[in-house]
Amino acid sequence: MVSTPVDFKVEVLTEQEWWVLRDLRLTALKDYPTAFLSSYEREEAYGERRWREEFVRGEWNVIRAGERRAGLLGVTRLPDMPLQECYLEYMWVDPGFRRHGVASDLLRTVLDRIGDLGVLTVLLYILAGNDDARRLYERFGFQHTNEWQELPGHPAGREEKMWLRLA
Numbered sequence: 193m194v195s196t197p198v199d200f201k202v203e204v205l206t207e208q209e210w211w212v213l214r215d216l217r218l219t220a221l222k223d224y225p226t227a228f229l230s231s232y233e234r235e236e237a238y239g240e241r242r243w244r245e246e247f248v249r250g251e252w253n254v255i256r257a258g259e260r261r262a263g264l265l266g267v268t269r270l271p272d273m274p275l276q277e278c279y280l281e282y283m284w285v286d287p288g289f290r291r292h293g294v295a296s297d298l299l300r301t302v303l304d305r306i307g308d309l310g311v312l313t314v315l316l317y318i319l320a321g322n323d324d325a326r327r328l329y330e331r332f333g334f335q336h337t338n339e340w341q342e343l344p345g346h347p348a349g350r351e352e353k354m355w356l357r358l359a
Contacts, residue, residue: 200262200294202301205252210243213252216264220284226347227322228282250278255285255298262289263298267306276312283325295328303332307358314356317341319348329354 205212214235221232246252250268254261263285267278280302285294303314316334318326334354342350 199257200297201256202298202305203254203256205247205254207244207247210240210247212254212261213246213264214238214243216254216261216284217282219286220264220282223287224284227284227319229343229346252282253298253302255294255301257289257294260286262286262294265298265302267302276310278306278311278314280314280316296331299328299332303356303358312357312359314358316354317351318354319343319346319351321348329356332356 217230217235218232221228221230221235225232246266250266253265253267255263255265263283265283266281268281269275269278280299283295283299285298306314314334316329318329320340334356337353337355339353340350341353
């Protein structure tokens with residue numbers, strides 16, 4: 193739990209830091225297994241090559257509190273997406289930093305940076321029932337599309353696409 197004011201800093205991981213991405217995602221999957229479409233067992237089996245491939249899909253942003261990594265957010269693209277569009281995925285905040293503005297700081301910093309790089313439209317999927325995340329995204333102006341994707345075998349059952357126009 194954060195008890196004193198902390199300065200947070202967002203960094204973009206490099207491919208050489210693939211192990212940081214691995215460690216954070218595995219921690220997130222252990223912490224909150226139903227919040228993601230993957231599983232700890234699946235991603236724990238990935239080798240270095242597979243983790244490095246995640247950087248081909250996009251970039252991975254880490255928010256730090258001093259030396260401690262407090263959260264993660266991916267900015268990714270499908271192969272056929274225009275450069276002015278991207279997806280946000282894998283938002284996760286360490287339990288000791290929740291309810292301290294870390295998710296908001298991370299999201300604000302990433303949105304500002306990708307907007308400066310020319311991204312106009314940001315998309316994401318949110319699991320049904322993840323009301324805290326939904327409220328966070330709504331505060332930032334994300335709109336509901338009412339486009340739902342069924343998720344057979346996942347506890348949430350489905351996810352909704354949301355979008356935000358940056359410019």
